[in-house]
Amino acid sequence: MQHLAGAGLLLGLGESWVQEADLALFHPDTQPVFDDPAYLLARPDADFWRLAEFYAPQATPCACSLASAAMAVGALASHTDTAQVRLTQEALLAAVGDPQWAAQVAEAGSGVTFEELQLYLRRSLDWMRLENAAVEALASKGIDDDALATVRTALSTNEGEPDSVMLAYYNQRVLTGDWGGLHVSPIGAYDADADRVLIMDVDRDLHLPYWTSTEALAEALVTPDEAETGPLAGETGGLIRLAV
Template sequence: MRLLLPLLLAASPLAAQDAQPKLGPNAVPITADNAWLRDTPAPDYWAFAPFVKPQFTTSACSIATVTAALNGLTGLLPHAEDQVMTQQALLAQTGDPTWAALSAEGGDGVTFQQLADFTALALAADGLADRIVTVLQPTDDAAIEDVRAMLAENEATADNAILLYFNQGVVTGDWDGPHISLIGAYDAEADRVLILEVDQEWYIPYWTPVPVLMEAMTKPTSAEHGPLEGETGGLVMIGAPVG
């Protein structure tokens, strides 16, 4: 009988009213909207989605995203003894104690500039130093056409990748704080992007409109996030090989 009360409470109308939806109106999960991915080549989605894994700590979104990007750019290695790069292996390979500390459980997380710097460090450590890292950090909506141009360039080929630094709550309607994930597609006609979430304890990939993305990238981080207070986001693009 003691087990019955929680079950009744969970099913009560009051409990249903108090429950928030998983995603707010600015995020549409891929399970509800995937026709575009089936009707177009979508090179980024098919190259990178298989390699996007859950961040291994609650502070490891940067290393999770960089690892997915490098694995997607490299592709599945050909031999049975070849391992798929893990987040922990890439941290060890780069050998940067600051990145490791920021990504550990309870770590502060990285700034936008650190994301760009650590991405370049990881590329060099993984033998991909011939790729150029380009950053775009919009300060207001005036940069929206620059953002669209970078998204379109990225969508044209799977030989580049875009890492997104953004306020996750602006998109999902829940947690208000800085986060990093990988851009998986850009539907230019609908003016929306697919975010390949590494925060997989809570989310799966979702679409959001580019104007919402702009708001998420330009919203300053609140004081509750300590050393990240005032931080804004943007796009970090790993370009195709030089030459």
């Protein structure tokens, strides 16, 4: 079923993509997945295929954390013996029952910090009866050779593992030219030979999955939020791996 969802997503991408003018804003290393789907077609074990079944657009402009959590937890639960539910953003938010998260992902919400995202993921996993799942965070502080090696190792460790998924908490502007805010989306694949990452962007009013280089992603992870006020001002991102 997940493979059918993924295949349908790939087949429909070309018709539903944004205008060429928007693509011109992309980082030079960023390209729509439908331009080059060969890696995914050759790798049925890539996380893309599991995540595609739960790939829904963020419910509000501030709900990327909620949409990404629903995708990641749903994909993990689909490969376990836990009770199966059709996981939606609304169901997850209600089940976790945190009024602060609800306010942060509302229409004019503030969004969540990197640390808060880890907390909400932990509570989401617990609700899905995945209490033994690990939440492993990798905060990025630079884009030198050592930092890039660390990011590549983390991506390689996650790639092809049926019991883990990874989220990126990054500055969306670096990769797509959009507003300079921090954003959360799942990672659908890591093509080590081409040194590129597939971002399954939940901001689907503007984007669908796109490839970007590991170096460009590393830059997006360490580029601070440009908001002048609020809890995310000056914050940077990182990677979060969920493993059962």
